[in-house]
Amino acid sequence: MTQRQRMLEELKTKSIFNIAQKHAFKYLDELYEMDVFPSPENLSSLSNFKHPLSQSGTPATEVIEFLQQHGSQATTIHTGGRYYGFVNGSTIPVSLGVKWLTDVWDQNGGLYLTSPINAQIEDVCESWLIDILGLPETTKAGFVSGTSMANLCGMAAARQHLLQNLGWDVNQKGLNGAPRIRIVAHEQVHSCIKKTLALLGFGIENVEWVPSDDQGRIHVDEMPLLDASCLVLLQAGNVNTGAFDDFETVCNLADEAGAWVHIDGAFGLWAEACSSLKYLTKGLSKASSWAVDGHKTLNTPYDSGVILCKHPEALVRALQATGAYIEYTDQREPMLYTPEMSKRSRAMEMWAILKYLGKDGVDEMITGFNTLAIEMAEGLKNIGFDILNEVVFNQVLFKAESDEETNRILKYVQNSGKAWMGPSKWNGDAVIRISVCSWMTSSEDVKRTIAVFREALSKM
Numbered sequence: 386m387t388q389r390q391r392m393l394e395e396l397k398t399k400s401i402f403n404i405a406q407k408h409a410f411k412y413l414d415e416l417y418e419m420d421v422f423p424s425p426e427n428l429s430s431l432s433n434f435k436h437p438l439s440q441s442g443t444p445a446t447e448v449i450e451f452l453q454q455h456g457s458q459a460t461t462i463h464t465g466g467r468y469y470g471f472v473n474g475s476t477i478p479v480s481l482g483v484k485w486l487t488d489v490w491d492q493n494g495g496l497y498l499t500s501p502i503n504a505q506i507e508d509v510c511e512s513w514l515i516d517i518l519g520l521p522e523t524t525k526a527g528f529v530s531g532t533s534m535a536n537l538c539g540m541a542a543a544r545q546h547l548l549q550n551l552g553w554d555v556n557q558k559g560l561n562g563a564p565r566i567r568i569v570a571h572e573q574v575h576s577c578i579k580k581t582l583a584l585l586g587f588g589i590e591n592v593e594w595v596p597s598d599d600q601g602r603i604h605v606d607e608m609p610l611l612d613a614s615c616l617v618l619l620q621a622g623n624v625n626t627g628a629f630d631d632f633e634t635v636c637n638l639a640d641e642a643g644a645w646v647h648i649d650g651a652f653g654l655w656a657e658a659c660s661s662l663k664y665l666t667k668g669l670s671k672a673s674s675w676a677v678d679g680h681k682t683l684n685t686p687y688d689s690g691v692i693l694c695k696h697p698e699a700l701v702r703a704l705q706a707t708g709a710y711i712e713y714t715d716q717r718e719p720m721l722y723t724p725e726m727s728k729r730s731r732a733m734e735m736w737a738i739l740k741y742l743g744k745d746g747v748d749e750m751i752t753g754f755n756t757l758a759i760e761m762a763e764g765l766k767n768i769g770f771d772i773l774n775e776v777v778f779n780q781v782l783f784k785a786e787s788d789e790e791t792n793r794i795l796k797y798v799q800n801s802g803k804a805w806m807g808p809s810k811w812n813g814d815a816v817i818r819i820s821v822c823s824w825m826t827s828s829e830d831v832k833r834t835i836a837v838f839r840e841a842l843s844k845m
């Protein structure tokens with residue numbers, strides 16, 4: 386059989402997909418009781434992958450069986466109830482189902498001509514996002530890989546827009562000799578904002594940093610005077626405390642000055658969709674651009690972020706590509722709003738979750754994260770931990786009596802396999818950081834997590 390015949394056979398019999406499905410279903414059935422982080426023994430299976438590339442290849446079934454045998458035990462259980470590390474959501478079944486189906490469709494989402502259905506879904510998803518997040522009607526959405534990329538797009542659009550207003554075409558002339566852009570940023574911006582400041586040529590040293598208050602919100606009283614050369618960087622959801630900046634006050638100042646406000650709302654922007662939490666995002670719609678993830682609090686599979694921009698012409702100018710072979714139609718052209726050309730039809734999964742949950746379902750899920758985070762904080766406080774933040778959203782920051790004890794307790798819990806969360810630093814102290822952002826997490830999970838901490842304390 387030739388290679389092509391073999392592949393045709395595999396496509397026809399579906400045997401490969403059946404094997405993958407069998408293993409995937411087994412994993413789904415077992416994941417709730419699996420170690421949340423793999424044990425050293427399970428991690429040791431990873432060494433099996435280190436072999437030289439073979440000359441003659443491997444049968445397809447063996448490739449899948451190999452991955453299953455040596456790889457599945459070395460996964461972290463995001464779609465379980467007790468993974469609280471970083472800010473990592475899990476996956477809602479309907480979005481995973483849509484991903485499987487659309488993976489088979491294998492759409493290149495770059496252009497209308499490469500996938501009309503993807504262009505349609507992006508259009509619909511964009512209008513739903515404008516609705517649920519209360520954004521201006523002129524807002525355009527670019528569907529990117531995550532908030533790092535969305536921040537990059539928003540800040541590139543800002544650079545384009547501000548320099549254009551100052552009479553400088555940055556695409557043609559570059560940054561050498563350009564009028565100066567002033568970057569005014571909250572001192573606790575996410576690390577990917579700093580990366581973007583470096584990538585876009587602004588330079589981290591040139592930032593006018595504005596101090597944070599004790600909750601990690603920008604100190605509005607310490608904002609410098611803004612003007613029409615300013616890009617102001619705020620956040621909806623401080624990565625440690627979950628706190629929200631005062632958008633209303635800062636956006637009003639920026640509006641008067643003609644400055645651009647970009648909000649990094651990777652996980653927090655969704656507070657706007659919750660009736661009891663939207664007080665946190667007051668004034669949000671007055672900004673110029675927003676970055677948000679699907680793969681965190683909305684629980685889409687990974688590879689889902691969105692740049693939302695009120696000045697589509699600036700976004701398009703910053704990202705547009707032209708070429709003799711690129712044919713734009715009068716339909717939506719997804720790649721006008723993203724740095725990539727070829728891309729997965731990733732908006733499908735976000736569309737699926739929004740269609741499935743509706744406004745009430747999104748509100749219920751995300752408000753639920755807040756309720757459970759508050760339960761977690763209360764439980765941890767009751768067994769003696771020092772809770773360091775007001776739990777306004779889904780983040781809980783806490784510590785034991787000393788850095789050493791905090792670190793030892795965290796290691797104990799991480800090694801238990803029963804829950805996983807990471808460390809951070811707050812006011813110079815070693816702290817533990819819990820992020821509640823899986824639809825699977827229940828009060829029972831919170832109780833089980835607190836029980837592991839109680840056990841850890843008793844071993845100290």
Ligand SMILES: *Cc1c(COP(=O)(O)O)cnc(C)c1O
Nearest residue numbers: 472531532533575624649651678
């Ligand atoms: C996670 C996060 C990012 C980065 O988003 P990715 O989707 O991981 O690229 C940026 N800002 C904040 C506040 C985040 O929590």
